[in-house]
Amino acid sequence: MSENFTPDSSLQQQMETFEETCRTADLKLTHQRLEIYRELAKATDHPSAEMLHKRLQKTMPTLSLDTVYRTLTTFEQHHLVKKVQTVDSQARFEAQMVQHHHLICDSCKEIMDFHWNSFDSTPLPADIRQWGTIRNKNVTIHGTCQKCQALKKVKKRT
Amino acid sequence: MSENFTPDSSLQQQMETFEETCRTADLKLTHQRLEIYRELAKATDHPSAEMLHKRLQKTMPTLSLDTVYRTLTTFEQHHLVKKVQTVDSQARFEAQMVQHHHLICDSCKEIMDFHWNSFDSTPLPADIRQWGTIRNKNVTIHGTCQKCQALKKVKKRT
DNA sequence: GCTCACAGTAAGAATTATTCTTATTTGCAT
DNA sequence: ATGCAAATAAGAATAATTCTTACTGTGAGC
Numbered sequence: 578m579s580e581n582f583t584p585d586s587s588l589q590q591q592m593e594t595f596e597e598t599c600r601t602a603d604l605k606l607t608h609q610r611l612e613i614y615r616e617l618a619k620a621t622d623h624p625s626a627e628m629l630h631k632r633l634q635k636t637m638p639t640l641s642l643d644t645v646y647r648t649l650t651t652f653e654q655h656h657l658v659k660k661v662q663t664v665d666s667q668a669r670f671e672a673q674m675v676q677h678h679h680l681i682c683d684s685c686k687e688i689m690d691f692h693w694n695s696f697d698s699t700p701l702p703a704d705i706r707q708w709g710t711i712r713n714k715n716v717t718i719h720g721t722c723q724k725c726q727a728l729k730k731v732k733k734r735t
Numbered sequence: 736m737s738e739n740f741t742p743d744s745s746l747q748q749q750m751e752t753f754e755e756t757c758r759t760a761d762l763k764l765t766h767q768r769l770e771i772y773r774e775l776a777k778a779t780d781h782p783s784a785e786m787l788h789k790r791l792q793k794t795m796p797t798l799s800l801d802t803v804y805r806t807l808t809t810f811e812q813h814h815l816v817k818k819v820q821t822v823d824s825q826a827r828f829e830a831q832m833v834q835h836h837h838l839i840c841d842s843c844k845e846i847m848d849f850h851w852n853s854f855d856s857t858p859l860p861a862d863i864r865q866w867g868t869i870r871n872k873n874v875t876i877h878g879t880c881q882k883c884q885a886l887k888k889v890k891k892r893t
Numbered sequence: 894g895c896t897c898a899c900a901g902t903a904a905g906a907a908t909t910a911t912t913c914t915t916a917t918t919t920g921c922a923t
Numbered sequence: 924a925t926g927c928a929a930a931t932a933a934g935a936a937t938a939a940t941t942c943t944t945a946c947t948g949t950g951a952g953c
Contacts, residue, residue: 605900605949626940641903646940648901662820662875666911666939680866691863696854701876705849708838709880716874717820718859722867763920765930784911799932804911806930824910824940 591618591672595657602655612637613648617658618672623679623688625667661688662717678716684725749776749830753815760813770795771806775816776830781846783825819846820875836874842883 595614599606616633617624624632630645649670652658661669661679665686673690676697680689696716705711721729753772757764774791775782782790788803807828810816819827819837823844831848834855838847854874858864879887 603900607901607949609902639903641905643904643941644902650941651901660822662822664818664820664826668822668939680863682867683870689866691860691866693860693863695860696857699854702849702851702853705838705851705876707881708847708849709840709878709882709884711876711878712841713878714874714876716872718863718869718872720867720869720871723865724867726867761929763929765920767931797932799934801912801933802931808912809930826910 588615588619598655598657604651604655609637609640609644610648610651612640613645614652614657614672617649617670620672621690623661623669623671625669627667629670663688676713678718680718680720680722682722682725683719684721684729687722689722746773746777756813756815762809762813767795767798767802768806768809770798771803772810772815772830775807775828778830779848781819781827781829783827785825787828821846834871836876838876838878838880840880840883841877842879842887845880847880 592611592615595618596606596611598604599610604610612633613629616629620629620632626642626645626649629649630640630642633640633645649658649660653660656674658670658672659674661671663669663681663686669688671688671690677690677692678696680691681687682689693716700706701711701714750769750773753776754764754769756762757768762768770791771787774787778787778790780786784803784807785800787807788798788800791798791803807816807818811818814832816828816830817832819829821827821839821844827846829846829848835848835850836854838849839845840847851874859869859872863869
């Protein structure tokens, strides 16, 4: 696995930053918030609210789906998580706030992060910069991941 | 307005290509399909199904919203239109199939096309290419358009 | 350590976007 | 022109997300 896929910080470190941000933002550190954030932070597959809820129910059986949605929305407002844009109906989320880009497999819908420093430092065409104030620029790559390609080949044979 | 924002083909030309594609794909050229496609093709704001429906109801009062959704889905399957990914709940559509990128205003939600040839011809980092088969790579820029910036300034003063 | 105000939660109802069902209509090959 | 498969309209149904309400737990101030 190469440089471009390396994660940016340890979970421990990320949890501390999270708690710090909550305190500063006057967000109460509830059990639910901590667990929802931890679950999202440790996930690499950009889960939907429903997926997170399903994973957390194992250890928190009374956790409601609504709380997951509400909490994610709160986190988003405080720039602790991001909603990932997809063409599918369910929204997907990530706790990775460091500049990065996405590889999306159109077959299994998996979303993977990658870094591309040379792109990040390339200036935009001059006339685009006149459009307004630019907040960020991101690359989204669509295709079929290795795993799904392999599956397709097997299916063809049978 | 500069090179990067130039449209790619006239509406007339685009309608002819559309009709040709429908005939080849055994899609009946119904009044609804023609009008929905024309409305989307002439739009530059990447409308949602609902927005298209509203615009078309003026001339086609009995057109159902379901037909708009169903027709757009059919078009998408035949690569006549594309669903544009946004973080918002309503899907947005475009008839522009030539390679291009998007500027999204987070304030008014307007989506604008732009071209960036030097990016299009830049190869991806080698290890990304190993992820699988890449179908396309697109840049999405988020920010605030000039219009909304101007509005914000007015609001601050009052 | 205790108390209390209020932010946060669970559960279920409500809303919004999209899709399905069914009866009717229409494009187009013959 | 005729027949028929495909497409449509209307309203019902579903899926994703958000709201309402009553209850609970956090953490600031004592």
